[in-house]
Amino acid sequence: MWKALTMVARAKHGRLRPSFLVHSFNLRGKIAMPVPDNSFGNFTNPALARFTADEDENKKVELDHFVDRVHDGIRKRVTDSAKISSDDDLFSSVVSTKTEMIEEFHRSDADFYMFNSWCRMPVYEVDFGWGKPGWFSAVVVPGHNMFHFMDTKDGDGIEAWVSLEEDDMLLFQENPDIKAFTGQE
Template identity: 65%
Template sequence: MPVPDNSCGNFINVALLHFKEDDGSKVQLHDFVDRVYKGIKKMVLDCAKVSSDDELFVMAEKIRIESIKAFTRSEMDLYMFNSWCRMPVYEADFGWGKPGWVSGLHVPGVEMVFLVDTKDGDGIEAWVSLEEDTMLLFQENPEIKAFTGQE
C-alpha cells in the first residue's frame, strides 16, 4: 500500500555526500546546494525503488554504518540538514491552538541546518547551528552575507 502524500513519521535516512579537495579550489555555495539537492533526490529515488520494509531497513542500515565508520575514523566532518518545508506544521493543533512560530533545535556537538517554511508560507527560515569557530566563518562568508542582505 502506498504511503499517503501528507504523512510524516519516524523514518529517517541519510543522503551521504562527499566533498573532497580535488583540485584545491573551494566549493562555492551554489555548487554545495546543487550537490545537496542531487544527493537528496538520489536518496529519495533509491528509496522509491525499494519493494519491501526489510529491503528499506537494510539500505538505511548500510548507510548508517558507513556514516559511523567514516565519522569515527575522522575522515569527514558531519553536517546534518533537516527540512520540514511543505509540511503543514503551522496547521498542527494538539489541543492548545496552532503554533505561532516553529523553530529549529540546537543539539550540542551536532552541526545542523534546519529548514522550515515561514508562517505565511511565503519564505523559508534556515536555523543554522554550528560550533563557534565554524559559525564565525559561516557568518563572514560573502555569499551568505549577500544572500541574507547583510553586505
C-alpha cells in the same frame, strides 16, 4: 550553506577538506512496497553527498559543484528507494546508509554536516485544542554541525536554524555568500 561551510573549514585548516552532507529524505511514495495511509511517524533514510577536496586548491569552488553533489545524492536515494519492495529490503537499505554515515563521521580528515527540512510541512496549522501556534521552532543541538530549515509563519520565507561551534559560527556569519543571501552586505 554547504559551500560556505567548506570555506570556513578552509579558513580554519589552511586547505580544502573533504566533507560529507547528510540530509533527510522522505521515503513515503518513493518505495515499491505499500505504506498504509494511516501510518505515522518518521519514514526517512538520508540522502548522502560528498565533497572531495582533491580539486586544485587554486581553483575557485563554485556553488554548482555543491548543487551537483546534493542532486546526485538525492537521485541515488530515489533510485535505491524504488527497489525497496519488502521489509528486508527496507531494513538492509537503512542499515547500509547508517553504516556509511558512521564510517564517514569517524573520518578525522572530513567534516560532517546534517541538514533537515520541515519546509512545506503544515506546522503552523497544528491545533491541539488551544489554538494554532504563534511560533514554531526546531530543536538543534548546539555545536553539532546541524542545520534545520522551516517555512516562516507567513509562508514567504525560510528560517535556517544553524548549529556550529562558536568559532565556526563567527567565520560562517562573515562568509560573503551568507552575508549576500541574508542582505547583510
